[in-house]
Amino acid sequence: MAVRIQTEPFDLSAEAAALTAGRTDIGAIVTFTGTVRGSAGGRELSSMTLEHYPGMTEAELARVEAEATARWPLQASLIVHRVGELRPGEPIVLVIAASPHRHAAFEAAAFLMDYLKTRAPFWKKETGVEGTGTWVDARETDDEAARRWSV
Amino acid sequence: MDTARDNTSGNTTITLVYFAWVREKIGRPRDEISIPAGIATVADLIAHLRSQGAEYEAAFSRPELVRAAIDHVHARPDAPLGSAREIAFFPPVTGG
Numbered sequence: 001m002a003v004r005i006q007t008e009p010f011d012l013s014a015e016a017a018a019l020t021a022g023r024t025d026i027g028a029i030v031t032f033t034g035t036v037r038g039s040a041g042g043r044e045l046s047s048m049t050l051e052h053y054p055g056m057t058e059a060e061l062a063r064v065e066a067e068a069t070a071r072w073p074l075q076a077s078l079i080v081h082r083v084g085e086l087r088p089g090e091p092i093v094l095v096i097a098a099s100p101h102r103h104a105a106f107e108a109a110a111f112l113m114d115y116l117k118t119r120a121p122f123w124k125k126e127t128g129v130e131g132t133g134t135w136v137d138a139r140e141t142d143d144e145a146a147r148r149w150s151v
Numbered sequence: 152m153d154t155a156r157d158n159t160s161g162n163t164t165i166t167l168v169y170f171a172w173v174r175e176k177i178g179r180p181r182d183e184i185s186i187p188a189g190i191a192t193v194a195d196l197i198a199h200l201r202s203q204g205a206e207y208e209a210a211f212s213r214p215e216l217v218r219a220a221i222d223h224v225h226a227r228p229d230a231p232l233g234s235a236r237e238i239a240f241f242p243p244v245t246g247g
Contacts, residue, residue: 052246053168053223053239117244122244136245
């Protein structure tokens with residue numbers, strides 16, 4: 001169980017291999033990678049800049065991960081989130097969930113992403129090719145996605 | 152960033168931190184402020200700040216768009232400030 005904030009890119013294969021190295025009890029590994037789209041609302045983007053709240057970000061991601069661990073039999077999990085200026089096509093976020101069986105791994109990975117998107121203190125600013133920066137608005141659909149997990 | 156209690160006036164000094172467009176509207180990333188007695192909740196603090204300058208009024212003109220955290224934990228408008236050391240104000244989060 002680990003969370004990491006970094007500016008540099010991550011290597012999906014290396015992260016998954018490191019997380020599960022030497023283990024024979026894991027039956028399912030689900031990975032999710034989020035990447036920067038090159039357009040938003042018909043506007044072409046040159047970059048996306050991610051700001052975060054150091055201290056709270058790590059604390060909130062750890063709470064989200066602890067909640068997932070309490071709900072599903074996870075043997076390993078990892079959240080890596082990048083900050084700073086990113087280009088279209090670059091990876092932003094990585095979530096890995098490992099479990100004895102696939103259903104728990106699929107569900108836990110989806111839960112981690114849904115909760116991360118509504119709780120972790122990150123903010124995206126999109127810069128168009130014309131040079132104008134715009135803060136991204138939160139989506140109601142993300143709140144709905146997170147709510148489906150609460151019983 | 153220690154919380155200092157001035158027993159003679161009843162005032163409390165805390166750190167405020169701002170992110171994204173809240174930070175841009177206020178024009179700086181943080182403040183150390185003295186909170187008058189009688190400011191009990193996040194909503195009270197926002198109302199107080201709006202009377203303290205045009206930059207705060209700009210940031211909090213639609214308080215329903217601003218979220219808060221008390222000592223790194225999400226807090227609703229009616230959350231008591233208690234013995235908070237750091238209060239953060241920011242837009243709804245957009246990570247992932």
